[in-house]
Amino acid sequence: MHCSLLPLLVSLSPAILFLLPGIIVTQEGLWEDYKYGHGDQDNHNFCTWKCLLFTLQWPGTFCQSLNNVSLCRIPPTVNNWTIHGLWPLHAKNRCDCWPMFPSDVQELKAELTELWPSFVRFKSNFHFWREEWRKHGACAACVEGMNSPLRYFQVCIKLRAQFYIHSLLEDAGITPSCERPYKVEEVQSVLAPHVGDKLEIQCITDEQDRELWFQLKIRLNRNLTVGCDLCTDAEDALKVQPGSRPVPSPGHPCPDQVPFYYFPINHERPQRPCG
Numbered sequence: 059m060h061c062s063l064l065p066l067l068v069s070l071s072p073a074i075l076f077l078l079p080g081i082i083v084t085q086e087g088l089w090e091d092y093k094y095g096h097g098d099q100d101n102h103n104f105c106t107w108k109c110l111l112f113t114l115q116w117p118g119t120f121c122q123s124l125n126n127v128s129l130c131r132i133p134p135t136v137n138n139w140t141i142h143g144l145w146p147l148h149a150k151n152r153c154d155c156w157p158m159f160p161s162d163v164q165e166l167k168a169e170l171t172e173l174w175p176s177f178v179r180f181k182s183n184f185h186f187w188r189e190e191w192r193k194h195g196a197c198a199a200c201v202e203g204m205n206s207p208l209r210y211f212q213v214c215i216k217l218r219a220q221f222y223i224h225s226l227l228e229d230a231g232i233t234p235s236c237e238r239p240y241k242v243e244e245v246q247s248v249l250a251p252h253v254g255d256k257l258e259i260q261c262i263t264d265e266q267d268r269e270l271w272f273q274l275k276i277r278l279n280r281n282l283t284v285g286c287d288l289c290t291d292a293e294d295a296l297k298v299q300p301g302s303r304p305v306p307s308p309g310h311p312c313p314d315q316v317p318f319y320y321f322p323i324n325h326e327r328p329q330r331p332c333g
């Protein structure tokens with residue numbers, strides 16, 4: 059709630075501010091808050107986050123990450139890494155107060171459809187985008203350049219273009235394969251110079267106990283440069299704050315010592331790309 063309310067409030071006159079229930083700060087106080095990103099009791103977590111996670115997903119393995127694999131579909135046009143989301147790390151999740159409509163991203167629809175598709179049958183692309191906006195985008199919107207659905211999704215599209223993962227891997231001989239597993243170290247050394255050394259290579263474990271690469275998490279500063287450093291203080295402080303929890307994910311960091319698979323995309327059998 060607090061994430062997107064403030065920009066509205068700061069434009070109101072002081073007289074109106076005092077009338078709003080629960081708001082007992084001077085206009086000056088509010089500006090301080092807005093400017094420096096402090097939170098107070100009523101307003102904990104407003105724009106206190108420092109880092110963003112840009113998460114890409116690999117369609118070759120995505121379906122195995124669902125509880126019910128039969129709900130999965132990979133559109134025939136999808137042949138590359140796609141966007142899962144851009145998340146402020148440790149921001150208060152869910153800012154339902156900023157609704158998003160199809161017209162907000164109409165001009166990006168073609169690009170988003172290609173780069174940010176939903177792989178869940180009952181969930182439309184727009185449904186997926188709106189969910190990401192509500193959960194994360196509206197919380198990122200306290201930062202210049204991301205302060206609307208259109209701008210937020212534009213930033214995401216730019217980031218996807220900046221991180222041409224598929225080509226970087228391909229150039230290093232790391233290509234999707236049913237047979238050949240890869241080591242974390244190997245992939246990390248190829249990607250780190252481009253996405254920063256805080257990257258996380260995420261796997262799921264399939265029913266044959268194989269590790270399958272399905273996501274890549276790239277850590278960014280607020281200004282979108284790679285490699286944000288979280289100080290442990292901030293991490294500890296945020297652990298105890300209500301409403302702030304890690305983004306749930308079915309995956310885990312691919313273990314260093316176990317080689318993992320980078321399966322090819324199989325549109326006919328996305329649930330079992332390699333049989």
Ligand SMILES: *[C@@H]1O[C@H](CO)[C@@H](O)[C@H](O)[C@H]1NC(C)=O
Pocket residue numbers: 126128129
């Ligand atoms: C998986 O989803 C399909 C399609 O909606 C449904 O028919 C099936 O019962 C689901 N299976 C489980 C185990 O939930």
Ligand SMILES: *[C@@H]1O[C@H](CO)[C@@H](O)[C@H](O)[C@H]1NC(C)=O
Pocket residue numbers: 137138139218219221222223224225
């Ligand atoms: C995937 O996208 C990259 C750009 O990010 C492009 O160079 C590459 O050709 C694409 N690969 C496929 C298989 O479409």
Ligand SMILES: *[C@@H]1O[C@H](CO)[C@@H](O)[C@H](O)[C@H]1NC(C)=O
Pocket residue numbers: 279280281282283
């Ligand atoms: C981006 O932010 C980081 C962390 O605050 C800072 O170290 C870096 O100098 C900034 N880079 C630019 C180009 O503003």
